[in-house]
Amino acid sequence: MYRTGYSTTSPLRIRLLAVTLAVPMGLGAAVGCNKTPEPEKATDLERIQPQQDEKGAAAKSKLPPIPDGPAAVVGGVEIPREKFMAIYELKLKKYVDRGREVPTASDRRYRKSIIDRLIWAEVLRQEAAKLGVTIDPKDVEARLQKQREGIKDWEKHLERRGETEDSLRELVEIELLEKAILNKLGRLAVTDEEIRAEYEKVKDHYKSDKPRVRASHILIPVGPKDRLRPEPGKPPPPEPTEEEKKKWEAEALAKAKEIYEKAKAPDADFAALAREYSEGPSGPKGGDLGIFTKDRMVEEFAEAAFRLGVGEVSKPVKTKFGYHIIKVTGKWPAGTLPLDALEDQIRKRLEQRKLFEGKRDLKKELLSKYEIKNNIEPTLGPDPRARRPKPPAAKRTLGAGGEAKSGETKAGEAKAGG
Template sequence: MLRFVPRVSLGLCLALAVGCSPSTPTPQKTDEKAAPEQPTKAAAGEGLPALPEVVATVNDVAIPLAQFKDIYDLKVKKYTDRGREIPPSADRRYRKSITERLVYNEILRQEAKARGIEVDAAKLAERETQQKQGIKDWDKHLQRRGETEQSLRDMYVAEILEQQFLEKDGKLTVTDAEVDEEYEKIKPNYKSEGERIHAAHILIPIGPQEQPTPMGEKPPEPSQEEKDKWRKEAMAKAEELHKKATAPGADFAQLAKENSVGPSADKGGDLGIFTKDRMVEEFSVAAFKLKPGEISKPVETKFGIHIIKILAKYPPGDLPKEALADQIKERLSQRKLHQGRRELKDALLAKYKVQNKMEELLGPDPRGPKRPPVVNPSEMPAGHPPIDMKAKGPAPAADDAKAEPEGGDGD
């Protein structure tokens, strides 16, 4: 069974793009009646207070209501479009979370300016391209998420900026000693009695990728004529990509990033190391016949059409350290990134003078504090799944061949 490896997204939205004018934003009037400058707190059960003209300030830089409402109105619209009023609990949650997003956005903007750091434009463009892969109607996708084009771009900017800060501070460096130590810990998990291969693929879906539908609704069943047409189109694209992939000097990883679907596309189609029984039969038969460096002709499975490249083969027994080095570095780097982001946010919130007027108006949640979930960074998905299903260790991630392609929506 062929596995997709999902990525973890810990992004926070950056409302003001790096490099913009540092001048203080001027609060804008909304179409609604202006709220009082100092509305009073609402008692529990009497509804929420009116929205303030300035939702927060960061080092005396105002975050105006208009900026807040760019996102907030879309969240509310998701309810009104269904003929519902937003529940007070959800309304409170959105007011709080959106304001916190915008506060941290402004902190990151000011910090980037202070450090003389600009967001990596190439990484931003790549991130936006990846996000749109497989999404048929981008406008509807934004509507379902309750976001704007700019708010999602701000999210990617924030992710990249955080990583740039941590890299500049040396927080993401993985040493050889750390790799050696981790290898000794995980080596028993990768012992196998069967041959293993390290492969990458380009996956071309047959037909349009499924999009989420309203609850209770099923997508229409395509006709056999449509299915035949989709298969013919996918195979033609696969054959064209096979020619490109086998041409002298071809960059298979780049072709996968540009044309494949699923989380593995972000890693150049890299599927990691696996045994024969971890793959669907058609894929397995084709892949294990290849030698390192060889590329298969298009292989059709019920999940789409694959072009497979074998990167390495390993005999039964322990995997050598060099086979796991990239995976270990990725795992350790992800751990440091998760931890580093938390520590960075705590440090920046302590460094900057913040007045969260929205939070002051909302007051304490009448339902009481919510216990946050406990997340162990070491249990987050790493770059590749473990090999032996019987071995103890990190849980395997979802299959490339079994999971739905990327492009689903979320709030």
């Protein structure tokens, strides 16, 4: 029996298929049709409204756009929408630049944190005005300057943080205003009675079988600063010559001797000299190293410090770190440190505790005191964390005699043997 046509596997059929397929493939390659089209990047906030949650699942609802008009009104004072948007757009910029949609949970968190802090800043300003409390602009600038230290590209740093220069300045102002208001209200004062009570609680933690001293120092390292703190990613500097080593050594010693002459003067302010000259990490704290035993320091430093009497200043002492001018501010034998040794430390700890608790209480108090209209809050929707079911409480099973099974404990008993 004869077959009409030709086989799909015949040489002629294969050649025809090859020619037929080659034409569109060649044309496609010529015009670039085989390239995967790049995703179009979002260019405005309307196109990056959140569609997905943090895990990538489709979100049940989309957050509404930011409304026109003021972002909030506090005590009759409007917080402009533009002020909110300046920070909000920076927070979302990383998603815009990558053409990604903003996760709903992230968007909600950004909106809430920004408007909450703008409202709180305005509340603080109004309360400070009522109390006659002010902050020094120099203190604000000093804090900002401290943050700028060591950052090469400040603008890029702000962008990464999602802040503007003005918004960062306001964060510093919030911190200073909180403390100033609490001081005005007398809520940060620490009494001698509180210090003594705290000392009784902690004194057993300050026992030692070795003598201790408290000392401050001024460190003058040997060699140029760029050798001491090389920039990350750069190769280490070449090994110095013997002549360079001798030169750096002589310069460091000469500077240390000059500072020593100033430090040993009867009216010298050692802490101020340390802040001005010391290259060590304790310099900004006036050179204070705290209380230590002899074995906590390098040998040359420890020997010099423990030979000094209270209030005495050492001549320059050489260690592997450079030259040190040391001043001993306290000295105690083995045993429990007395109250006077720990008083400053306890006072600072109590001040920090009162500041933390004071900020929390002040916020609760003032936010309930002022009339606030938050126009961003309606766009947040329900808090997703509020919908999470709580895990069931662990069941406690008791044996026949009332003892707890599987290592559990009965109420009122300590876990480690009662």
